[in-house]
Amino acid sequence: MEPKWLEWAKQLQAIAQAGLTYSKDVYDLERFEMIRNLSVEIMAEYTEVDQDMIKELFTNETGYATPKVDIRAVVFQENKLLMVKEKADGQWALPGGWGDIGLTPSEVAVKEVKEESGFEVKPVKLIGILDKKCHPHPPSPYHVYKIFIQCEIIGGQAKKGMETSEVDFFTENELPTLSVERNTESQIHWVFKHLHHLEEPVYVD
Template identity: 75%
Template sequence: MEPKWLAWAKQLQAIAQAGLAYSKDVYDLERFEEIRKLSTEIMSEYTGVEQTVIRELFANETGYATPKVDVRAVVFHEGKLLMVQEATDGKWALPGGWGDIGLTPGEVAVKEVQEEAGLVVKASKLLGVLDKKCHPHPPSPYHVYKFFIQCEIVGGEQKTGIETKDIGFYAQEDCPALSIGRITASQIEWLFTEYQRPSAFARFD
């Protein structure tokens, strides 16, 4: 579970963002700007990151605040799970990334596998939609829903992309060091269970 201070900071940011988008009164706009500043100060105090950086990352959006969407492709082959080594931290995750405007979640999953692993896949099943704050990920400035979409290989060949350093298929007991901002050990365990005993229903929490 995410720390209380982070939940409060994100809630304050969401209130401020909506207020700045829809309020007309100049005094209300000033108050909402103060709330946004307070949320930035909280984040800076607990993370040690300068307020200017946090404002660009954490308090730069407009309109009604909604969760971001992270799409992850789940690709099994002969009982092993496709994973990619991230160029940013050298650790491993499922192919995936932020949802793209104009693409369905399934199309994002297909695109990410081809870009990060060189394989052509087709999306076949939604396995789950997980709220990142309910899982043991590191604290995140954004509220994130994670879509896990099962895909089947139909072509292509393994090759790295701009964002990946290596590619491999791994058994559960052989999984490499995880990029836990993207995937956790408990989520890997769930995906192998789903592969061995598929459920009729998508998981959500």
């Protein structure tokens, strides 16, 4: 589903990032900087993001380029799905965020649910590892793997967080406006399969 221009831009960025990290020759470094600038121009041409902002995103990444990891917690209560309203775009998402250094994926899921919704949870099972490029998300400068972990509420109460303005539970047929940067409608319907069919296998890609 990812457009070719986005695939090319990210590949160019990855080549440039590795070259700028490991090359010693001044002329090679100049060429890799030119490649990075080309990737920035491609991103800016096809998105509404300013070139300076894109370049800042790219230049913050160093070393060998690897995918970033986004972890989402899937929490059900009375056949409804826990979601939080993101302050960033005013739309709804599963609690979650980038993986943290020093924390396991399950620990990140527990932390994010507490911070964003007020609930205390325990991880129950892994339900999927998705590659963002295979799903209908808007264009992103990063290559992202998304890990979905089903969790069970063990305490706490609904409470908005620093990045969230509302907390609520939704049925599959009454979903709010989704933050498609974070989760798509097809992904939400997919996680409901794990509520209704406990034998549903782990989804990959």
